Amino acid sequence: MSSAMASYSERIDELMAEGDLVGAWRLLEAHGASRPGDPGIVAAAGRLLRLRGRHAEARALLDRTLQGALDDTRVVTELAYVARDLGEREVADGWFERAYRKGTEGEQWVLDWIDLLCGLCRFDVAQRVAATYCERMPGSASGWFSLGLAYQLGKRHDLALDAYARAMRLDHALPMLRNNMAAAYIATENYHEVQSLLGDVLRDDPGNALAWTNLATMLLKRGDPTAAQVAAERACSLAPNYPVALQCCANVFSELQQWDMALHFAQRAVELEPANMSYVWSLAMLQLLRGDYAAGWLNHEARWDGSPELNGSWPNLPMPRWTGQSLSGKSVAVWSEQGNGDVLQFARFLPLVARNVRQAGGKLIFICYASLLTLMQRSLGDEVEAVIPSEQPLPETAIDYHLPLGSLPFAFGVTPDQLPAATSYLKTDHAKVGAWRSRHESDTGRLKVGLVWSGGRTHQRNPLRSVDPRVLASALGAVRGVDFVSLQIGAGSETKAMREAGMSVSDPTGELRSFDDTAALLHSLDLVITVCTSVAHLAGALGVRAWVLLDVRPHWTWMIERNDSPWYPSIRLYRQQVYGQWEPVLTQVARDLAALVVTATHQLTQKASA
Known part of the structure; x- marks a missing residue:
């Protein structure tokens, strides 16, 4: 690229960064036609189209240019942003990684990639990329903040606090920094530091809804739900459509046994962010607690991504989940999940399910925790085809479908007055x-x-x-x-x-x-x-x-x-x-x-x- 063209490209970037899209457009109109295939100019044009919401045109333009300028970082990263804006996060990740392989660890866009990686729950990768960025750019407060966030989301709170401290020394006014530090201190139960940090935030910004939410969370964890109610209600009054504050209110009112209020806030959080499985899971717990099994069992299915104890524990099984397919000549494996108490509770459904499977011409196998194996084998007897320990590898060729034990009542629409084997269903030696x-x-x-x-x-x-x-x-x-x-x-x-x-x-x-x-x-x-x-x-x-x-x-x-x-x-x-x-x-x-x-x-x- 000539020095003049480079200057135009840089000026266009500056104008867009300043929010002057019209000025950037005028400059592109005046000088872009003279170098239509220049990667820098095309990347700028693609960015302008993206910022105007014309993603399909931006992608087409960038794709055409990439064919003639293989792996130009500017074009590749702009394709990543297009995919990110369209919600194609995995595609965006692929483009960012492709650009990263060019050795541009210190570029500003790397921070956006780190944010994307965290959104994909790829915390290990985010931490490695962020650590490298901080090595290359040790004076970047935003870099240290991104590293802290990656550690925090990965539950490595002590390392997160170290990174946040570096960011604080560089720029104590960085948005979200003190709130994130407070959340990390809450996780490590260092409540004195939480109180100090949030006190500073609220003195500077009394209308900070997130700070009030963190304060409510801290007070609740310290065993003071009535004080937490004050802070949580303040957060919700400031930000009535902020799901984090709403969920905090649901937690506070649950501890105060104000169940109608808790349900109201939990439902509102899910309405605003229905894809957040932690909110759906919390709502399920309240619905089941109140005996609303029709809605509760449905939302109970969110446990694999929403429950703190189960998040990320869905097993990698080679066979599909049973969702009502014909079982004639087939076998289905029901597997133990959650804790021992959950298995003991839901085991009552196994004889009923096994009979239904047999009537459909199939077989049921129960995969059981080793500590419960002998008890379950005796109690289930001939009701199921076999009871095998969960530590034993599954015979892949002998099992056609699988189903989590905790999903049985949802699959069969069980209500409190329809609980099978409610008296005594386990047999002792x-x-x-x-x-x-x-x-x-x-x-x-x-x-x-x-x-x-x-x-x-x-x-x-x-x-x-x-x-x-x-x-x-x-x-x-x-x-x-x-x-x-x-x-x-x-x-x-x-x-x-x-x-x-x-x-x-x-x-x-x-x-x-x-x-x-x-x-x-x-x-x-x-x-x-x-x-x-x-x-x-x-x-x-x-x-x-x-x-x-x-x-x-x-x-x-x-x-x-x-x-x-x-x-x-x-x-x-x-x-x-x-x-x-x-x-x-x-x-x-x-x-x-x-x-x-x-x-x-x-x-x-x-x-x-x-």
Whole structure:
């Protein structure tokens, strides 16, 4: 390109960057015709067409030029922008990568590619590209911000904060920087830094809806939902069509048990951003919690992209998903998903589905977690063709379709009053149950009560759904006529602390090797008292009497405003009435347990005198 033509090209770029599209057009009209095939001029013309919304013309022009100027970076990147604007993100990624191979790691467009990569959830690639950009352009605050964002979206929050700190030193006024840093500090539970950052943002810009949203999120995580409500409502008043703020409001009102308000905000978030599966998933949880199974099961299908625990975990199976195809002469594999409690809950649907598959001339195979394998094999018996462990490779040639276990009620349109096998659908090993009972015989006349005070320690909600074991021991330990049995795996030190608090509690968990062992132990007890965890589902599936302690925002299974469960008739529910307050719940449990001891003692006395 001649120096004059290069000057024209640069001037056109400057005018478009300044928003003077008319000036850029006039310059192109005056000088573009003299060099119609020049890649720089054509790239500028393509950009002008794109900015005017004439993407098809821009693409045609750029494609023609690319044939005569192979891999000119300006033309290639402009094709990437055309594809990006048209929503063809994978195509745009391909063009950006093609330009990147030319060794232009420090060009400004690389930042747009990083943003695109993050949108495609290709965080590892985004991080590598951004790190290289920062090496080439260490003085670019935007580069360090992009690196921080790529790390943050990839859940590498400490590295994100390091990159953001570099950006802050270069340009503390960079848009979104302090808000993003606050979100990263929330993820690392450094709430002091969050408070400081958001305080600065809101002093400078009291109308910053995102800052108010982050503040509400921080207050909620610190266990102050009433204060979070103030911040969340301020965010929504400033930005009534901002889905992030709306979803935050839904979370806050859920913790406050204002279910109508929570549903309103969740629905509004989905209306504004229906492709965001995390919003759809949150809406599904509220719909199922409220018993709206028709809508809830449909939105429950968003779990693979919307649930924080499941995001990205869809298995790479070689066979298609069953969506109603003929099963004559075919086999379908139903596979376990989510946690052990979910498998225990949804296993009730397998006999019904297996019968339907057989009637259609097909076979059903259940793929089961190894820890549940023995229990499921005995319980399902001949209902299914086979029960195989999920760790075992699938026989590809023998399976025609697959279906996730949690999708069975959606596939069959189940409502709360149509739950199959709602009493007892799992079968224990009678010999194991007898062995446990023989160990209890020396203490006849005393109730044997199993205890679980914590769910999975890594679950994001476990701090709220768990009960301090010392508080539990203090509340229940004084009830006479009870021998408590710990069912809490790996909690020897906590069980010891409960004994020191005065509770008589044994700990046989070292003998439990599988859920089959746990099931037998549960069947030998008079009662199980547990928080929301897999043991609650196991007790319910066995028909064992259980009292389940629920925090203010329970798992959808337990629904709202009732003390029984349509899923498990043997279960009684004890609900928190106020966020974080277990004492009133445990006081009621202790009172009811004492009454149960009296009833059991009276029944034994009557039996002895008969």
